[in-house]
Amino acid sequence: MCSFVSLSPDGATDLEKHLELLVVENERLKQELKACKTSLLQEAPPPACTATDCPHSQVRVGRINRQLEESKRHAGEMQRQLEESKCQQGEVEQQLSIRLRDCEEEMARQAARPHQVKYVTEIVEVESSGSQQAVAEAQAKSAALQEQLSLQRQLLRELETQLHESQRTSTQLRAQILVYEGEMERAQGQLEAEMQNLEEEKNRVIEDAFIRAESEMKAVHENLAGVRMNLLTLQPALRTLTCDYNCLKRQVQDFPFMLEKAMTEAKQEICQVIGEVSSANQELLRKYKREMNLRKKCHNELVRLKGNIRVFCRVRPVCRGEHDSAENMVSFDPDDDALLYLSNKGKLMTFELDKVFHPQATQEGVFQEVQSLVTSCIDGFNVCIFAYGQTGSGKTYTMEGVAKDPGINQRALRLLFSEVTEKAPDWDFKITVSMVEIYNETLRNLLGDNQGEKLDIKMNPDGSGQLYVPGLTEFTVQSPEDINRVFELGHMNRATACTNLNEHSSRSHALLIITVAGVNSSTGHRTQGKLNLVDLAGSERIAKSGAEGSRLREAQCINKSLSALGDVINALRSRHSHVPFRNSRLTYLLSDSLSGDSKTLMMVQVSPLVCNMSESVCSLKFAQRVRTIELGNATRRQWENSSTTSSPTHDIMISYALCSFRRSFQQAHCFHQMKTAELMPDRACTQMHNRCIQSGFEKCLHLYRKWNLQACSRVVPFHFSKP
Ligand code: ADP
Ligand code: MG
Numbered sequence: 001m002c003s004f005v006s007l008s009p010d011g012a013t014d015l016e017k018h019l020e021l022l023v024v025e026n027e028r029l030k031q032e033l034k035a036c037k038t039s040l041l042q043e044a045p046p047p048a049c050t051a052t053d054c055p056h057s058q059v060r061v062g063r064i065n066r067q068l069e070e071s072k073r074h075a076g077e078m079q080r081q082l083e084e085s086k087c088q089q090g091e092v093e094q095q096l097s098i099r100l101r102d103c104e105e106e107m108a109r110q111a112a113r114p115h116q117v118k119y120v121t122e123i124v125e126v127e128s129s130g131s132q133q134a135v136a137e138a139q140a141k142s143a144a145l146q147e148q149l150s151l152q153r154q155l156l157r158e159l160e161t162q163l164h165e166s167q168r169t170s171t172q173l174r175a176q177i178l179v180y181e182g183e184m185e186r187a188q189g190q191l192e193a194e195m196q197n198l199e200e201e202k203n204r205v206i207e208d209a210f211i212r213a214e215s216e217m218k219a220v221h222e223n224l225a226g227v228r229m230n231l232l233t234l235q236p237a238l239r240t241l242t243c244d245y246n247c248l249k250r251q252v253q254d255f256p257f258m259l260e261k262a263m264t265e266a267k268q269e270i271c272q273v274i275g276e277v278s279s280a281n282q283e284l285l286r287k288y289k290r291e292m293n294l295r296k297k298c299h300n301e302l303v304r305l306k307g308n309i310r311v312f313c314r315v316r317p318v319c320r321g322e323h324d325s326a327e328n329m330v331s332f333d334p335d336d337d338a339l340l341y342l343s344n345k346g347k348l349m350t351f352e353l354d355k356v357f358h359p360q361a362t363q364e365g366v367f368q369e370v371q372s373l374v375t376s377c378i379d380g381f382n383v384c385i386f387a388y389g390q391t392g393s394g395k396t397y398t399m400e401g402v403a404k405d406p407g408i409n410q411r412a413l414r415l416l417f418s419e420v421t422e423k424a425p426d427w428d429f430k431i432t433v434s435m436v437e438i439y440n441e442t443l444r445n446l447l448g449d450n451q452g453e454k455l456d457i458k459m460n461p462d463g464s465g466q467l468y469v470p471g472l473t474e475f476t477v478q479s480p481e482d483i484n485r486v487f488e489l490g491h492m493n494r495a496t497a498c499t500n501l502n503e504h505s506s507r508s509h510a511l512l513i514i515t516v517a518g519v520n521s522s523t524g525h526r527t528q529g530k531l532n533l534v535d536l537a538g539s540e541r542i543a544k545s546g547a548e549g550s551r552l553r554e555a556q557c558i559n560k561s562l563s564a565l566g567d568v569i570n571a572l573r574s575r576h577s578h579v580p581f582r583n584s585r586l587t588y589l590l591s592d593s594l595s596g597d598s599k600t601l602m603m604v605q606v607s608p609l610v611c612n613m614s615e616s617v618c619s620l621k622f623a624q625r626v627r628t629i630e631l632g633n634a635t636r637r638q639w640e641n642s643s644t645t646s647s648p649t650h651d652i653m654i655s656y657a658l659c660s661f662r663r664s665f666q667q668a669h670c671f672h673q674m675k676t677a678e679l680m681p682d683r684a685c686t687q688m689h690n691r692c693i694q695s696g697f698e699k700c701l702h703l704y705r706k707w708n709l710q711a712c713s714r715v716v717p718f719h720f721s722k723p
Contacts (some may be wrong), residue, residue, distance in 0.1 A: 194313030316394035380527035389605030
């Protein structure tokens with residue numbers, strides 16, 4: 001009974017195990033079949049193939065064929081395995097049917113047995129108790145066997161079910177294999193058709209290519225024939241070219257020698273031209289120097305004729321809030337811009353200056369008259385421009401001006417910049433600026449750091465005889481912005497030193513010293529000019545008003561320095577051997593800018609107010625004194641008397657008229673010289689020359705007529721009424 005169903009250690013029977021193996025194998029075969037099918041589908045040929053794809057298609061067809069072979073082989077393998085598994089299954093079936101038969105026999109035997117046992121039991125029951133026990137045991141055994149039997153039957157049923165199942169699976173697999181085989185056959189058919197198509201396509205493409213190649217070949221042959229023809233015609237051209245090439249080669253070989261020769265000739269020519277140019281240059285330079293000297297001479301002459309010391313007068317307008325009937329006090333001559341009339345206590349006083357500016361004169365207009373002086377500083381002249389007059393007469397306005405309408409100081413620096421820039425290609429200029437204040441005869445550096453420091457004026461130790469101020473700050477200015485910065489610093493320093501700037505500034509002299517040093521880049525010629533722009537302290541006579549203490553000292557210092565200035569100018573004009581420069585700090589500091597061929601302009605400021613009448617008279621007298629110096633001592637004195645005493649004689653009038661005429665004539669002569677030197681256009685010179693002579697005559701005639709009228713009318717002479 002135990003050998004009938006052998007159980008494996010894990011509880012499964014051999015049959016079960018075998019069945020499992022079969023199932024697994026079956027599954028694997030299914031998988032492989034599926035993979036084959038997929039690869040077949042993937043390898044299905046494309047719908048159409050172009051002529052150019054032909055070789056590639058052939059390769060593909062070969063590959064597909066190989067795969068088909070492989071698939072067939074695989075299918076055969078599978079078939080074989082299936083056959084084997086069928087065999088195995090048949091064997092298993094056979095074993096199972098044998099076992100089933102054994103089991104049935106056993107069962108039949110077992111069925112036959114209980115009667116025996118029952119019989120034995122009955123006997124045993126009857127016979128003995130021992131036998132009864134044996135019967136009981138036998139019964140128990142029989143029950144156990146019965147149980148085992150039912151178990152075996154159940155197992156048998158299960159095995160039968162499994163057998164049916166595997167038979168069914170096997171049938172299914174067979175059907176599937178058939179299906180796959182059908183599919184494979186179909187795919188093969190398709191492949192073959194495709195291959196045939198491709199083969200046809202290939203043949204067609206090859207034919208086409210062959211035809212094309214033939215026609216191309218024909219064309220190439222034709223071309224070749226053309227090229228051959230060309231070659232034949234080109235040969236003579238080539239021969240000519242070779243000839244030319246050889247010729248050129250020879251020329252190239254000769255070229256360095258020719259070049260050298262040409263260069264030598266060119267060098268000689270250039271040297272000759274350079275020599276000519278340099279000699280022309282020398283000539284030009286000589287002419288330029290001569291012209292420069294002539295220009296300077298003419299300028300000097302012009303200045304000399306105009307006078308090295310010129311006196312202008314500017315009458316300021318009546319300002320807002322000043323109710324004064326000023327119009328009757330100051331009057332001007334419409335024909336002569338050099339005359340100013342003051343009516344003082346019923347007397348009309350006449351002052352002749354170089355130029356009188358009306359109250360309406362603009363800052364620009366005033367500057368136009370002084371700009372020639374400013375520019376002469378570039379030519380190396382020393383120039384002084386003084387603003388003289390009582391406090392409130394407009395000195396600071398004329399020199400500094402207001403922010404919107406700057407005065408001479410700022411305009412001069414701007415003009416210098418523009419002139420220097422114009423000359424820049426030939427000249428290298430450097431403009432430096434210093435600002436000094438003279439208060440109570442002490443010098444203060446307005447651009448320095450230490451405002452408490454008092455400066456001294458010393459003789460330059462280099463033996464040049466020039467004066468210098470040790471410790472005086474000098475700023476080099478290069479732009480209008482620099483000027484503004486310098487002015488700001490100067491003002492700030494001036495303001496910090498006092499409590500009331502207006503009052504303080506009226507009692508001190510403010511000097512702006514501009515030095516212009518230049519070097520001519522071609523000649524190496526050097527120039528240095530100095531422009532001193534001085535806003536003088538108020539000229540009012542404070543001492544007479546009984547000032548005391550510090551006010552008195554201030555007044556004395558101002559008086560001293562202003563009279564020293566007058567004396568110095570007087571001495572210079574009169575060509576005295578001794579000029580009292582050292583009498584004041586102001587004149588000492590400016591000594592080199594006042595002496596020699598330096599130029600001075602005194603701008604006398606006059607207030608139009610009646611209340612300022614006496615100071616205005618004083619200022620104008622000072623101006624007159626300074627100006628008339630140039631007319632010569634005798635004449636000056638007489639004229640001085642005539643203008644203030646209002647009793648001119650006929651001789652004085654004649655002398656004055658002649659003097660005036662002489663000046664006009666000298667001016668005319670100057671224009672004539674300019675014409676000769678070709679410094680001005682011909683026509684302009686002639687015009688100016690004629691105008692000077694005409695104005696000289698007219699002035700003379702005008703004065704004579706005036707005198708004659710007065711003489712005839714026997715009115716107090718020389719009280720000119722306005723024409
Ligand atoms: P000073 O420096 O002689 O004491 P200011 O220059 O300070 O005098 O002038 C006094 C006043 O008169 C200032 O308010 C100034 O603006 C004005 N002033 C002077 N001259 C003119 C002018 N030409 N045009 C307009 N205002 C002027
Ligand atoms: Mg002032």
